[in-house]
Amino acid sequence: MPLNKVYILTNPLNHEGGIVNYYNLFLKYFKSDVITLKHGSIGSRSYLFYYPFLKRLLYPFYYLFDLLVYTLTLIFDRNIKIVQVSPSLIPVPLVRDALLVIIAKLLGKKVVVFYRGWKLPTYKKIADNRLLKYFFNTVFQKNNLQVVLASSFREDLLNLKANKNNNIIVTTTAIDSTEIINEDLFKNSKLINVLFLGRIQNLKGVEELIDAIIALNENSQLLNFKFNIVGHENKKGYVNELMSKLENNNVPADKVSFLGRLVGKDKFRLYASNDVYVLPSYTEGCPNSLLEALASGLFCITTRVGALSDLIIPKENGLFVNVSDSKDLLKAFQYCFENPAYNKNRKANAQLYSEAFSINKITQLFEAQYIKFLEKK
Template sequence: MHVLVATPSGGLGQGGIDRLMGALKLQLERQDSADIDVRFIATRGPGHVGLSVFYTLGFCLRMFAARIAGRADVIHINVASMGSTYRKLVIARCARLLGIPYVLHLHGAEYRSFWNGDGGFLDRRIQSMFEHASRVVVLGRVWRDFIAGRAPGAAGNIVIVPNATETPLLAHIGGGDSIHILFLGRIGERKGVPQLCDALANMKSVGHWRATIAGDGEVEETRARLTELGLTDRVQLPGWVGPDEVAALIASADILALPSFAENLPVSVIEGMASGLAVVTTPVGAVEDIVTNEQNGLLVPPGDVAALTKALTRLVEDPALRTRLGDAARAVHRERLEIAPFAMALQRVWRDASIGNRLEARS
């Protein structure tokens, strides 16, 4: 079976989709399955967004060539909001014209506000894209219900496959005498970084903690805010860090904080759970599918600085609570969020899509 995967930078970029697809690519290489050939192809590219049209057209040309050569059984289309959807509308349409079944894999954190169901031209085109998909992969129950409501014709083809990560290679050592609070993600309003800064400022009288806010985005604005709050001696702001640095930060952390206003299913939370960190996050997107409050993490309302302050302070001051929540989070990861079962689940989706297309062609 030949599968072409449409992903922003071919699995080599910084974003969550590319990180996930990069991990999937490595897992498939480890499996070394002789009966499946998967190619990851960029549809946006690493440069200016204006150049993405050339990557999208290039993907369509490669899809056409693969179809002629008999090496295109399924197209796997990763899709998020805005430009990602516009590019994937073109790719999905080309796949239909070529008679190749496609799978849509929805990642966008703000897709409910982007696809507002207003009945306009774009709304109808997105609905058609989802309803013509052989399978629709979503990351949790809330997204299954959303797609079924917006595109009723796709309801029977929706499959829940939560994001996944590899088991960490680095042993978890924690922060030692200074409890290490870690944020990983794009720094800005959507991820709740201003509220995190305010919560950390409220904790200045609490001893024995330090924090790292790592990621791209509004780095300099946040640096200025930390200076204003008098937190530069306790909070590090390294900017974007690569995979090795991410692994080292997670291994040295005790608490993973992600107080977002909107998510789909954040990879950073899953990475924290894999290492047994105590997670503090918000019940947005599909987060509640994997984090249960007081059982394997702490959930706080989005934008609630007081609740975030209380949750972080509890974890800093209570090592038994950190250990209990971290151990439970690690157990959930081992049971449900490992990359190997994720890869197997997607292979089943691809086979179902391919078989279903052949049966339709014969009928």
């Protein structure tokens, strides 16, 4: 088979977020004798992250510029055979990527749609509106290869009943397993060290986490815990608001640490030195941080959303809590304290998930799917 290119469109690779982190890893580790990858930028720029008004104002201009570059690239680079887009099921990304898909099809390219996020309200609007469903099925489902991050997402797509529906494969995001640090390098503390790592915003359940910490303190149980909160805030001053709330409720400052954004060895050392990972999100796709936590052997407390429902086995590698329920989160922390053997399989789980989520395994899966897709008439 001659060399073929897959043209992958995402936010600029210096942007924040799980999608960009995933593709930086994917582009680094993908190897093939018959396929090469090309990246193209689409959407907002990273320097506008903390300037939402300016971001919205400039977005159309960046998009039109990126769209022009994208179209010219498809016209002049005849080795591009597949275009891959990665929308979340949110109106703006869907509209943005719909035009990319339409142009690709008009120019005779095959299309891979890798759904990175799944908003149920958006899905229900599509499913309940005949016109929206027809548009979605025609653009995103027909004659495309679709990739989803949870079995429930696959069922949702099938329920839309698009004619001539292509294969829908379920995968996970991925980790660089060589970065995982063995927990034996660290001495175990009598405290239960709890880690939150992600964007610090209300949709990640951060406020419920803060309320659960306050409840532990009121019950005189916080002595048994230490919390580390890692990530960048979605709006300036939000971390200060959370810290003030803890202070106003007499939570000792040494019990909760806000460590900012960590990457590389610093991040993986933190995984290794903690016992529990908590992610009480309202909605998720398949967050890299959860895979990294599982591969580091942490016991994961999370909500039953997105791919999380496929990954967590209650009381074996974690617990589920209800969305937006700080009392349920409190009970999960109490379970860990009351059951000292809650994470007795840490080493075995770390080895299992390090292999299962390895980026090399994921890139091999995609290479096989690309080749199969190219051969399909």
